Amino acid sequence: ITALLVSGQLDAAWICGFPFVMHRAELQLVAVPLWRGRPLYQAYLIVDRERPCGSLTDLRGDIHAFSDPDSNSGFLVTRALLAEKGLRPTPFFSRTFYTYGHRNVVRAVAAGLAGSGSVDGYVHEVLCEIEPGLASKVRILRHSEWLGFPPIAAPRIPVNARALAALTEALSHMNGDEEGRAVLEMLRLDGFVPQDPALYEPIAAKAALVSGAG
Numbered sequence: 001i002t003a004l005l006v007s008g009q010l011d012a013a014w015i016c017g018f019p020f021v022m023h024r025a026e027l028q029l030v031a032v033p034l035w036r037g038r039p040l041y042q043a044y045l046i047v048d049r050e051r052p053c054g055s056l057t058d059l060r061g062d063i064h065a066f067s068d069p070d071s072n073s074g075f076l077v078t079r080a081l082l083a084e085k086g087l088r089p090t091p092f093f094s095r096t097f098y099t100y101g102h103r104n105v106v107r108a109v110a111a112g113l114a115g116s117g118s119v120d121g122y123v124h125e126v127l128c129e130i131e132p133g134l135a136s137k138v139r140i141l142r143h144s145e146w147l148g149f150p151p152i153a154a155p156r157i158p159v160n161a162r163a164l165a166a167l168t169e170a171l172s173h174m175n176g177d178e179e180g181r182a183v184l185e186m187l188r189l190d191g192f193v194p195q196d197p198a199l200y201e202p203i204a205a206k207a208a209l210v211s212g213a214g
Contacts, residue, residue, distance in 0.1 A: 039148065
């Protein structure tokens, strides 16, 4: 999706904060979702609910499930946490793999395919509501700091300025429309708001840390 957005093949897309900061020279911020009243979310490290461990260091030697190499919560946050300690995913973890979906990370840990996983806290909290049987099989080992929620972004030079303006208007007024409120309720969101790109500086700092660690 990010490649299509950057190349101008999409008018706009809902992307992760990690690719947004990596391509911020080519992208503009359209709107940011509000979740529980704030444009923020967290990354979670999860383990089996019965596992007796208390910190990241207890996960040494694990098979670890990441969601996606372009994910902030599902990859970058954990990678940066390791980099702060002078560590890399391997050999710290015995093996890592990508599930290409946050729900799939939860499934992998719940099924014992992975000893631990990196997951989007918003997705995990929604799973607690809609799939409590699955979510209850894991527990949160660590919450990250609050970070900028995955944004709606568009090419810095709009593909279609009129369409982008219409989208921006529609997102900002979703709360005032019956169909819009229904979509927000389904997504467990409170709305979409404009934000300064500086909201994503903490994610950019993590990306720089990881890049510098090699």
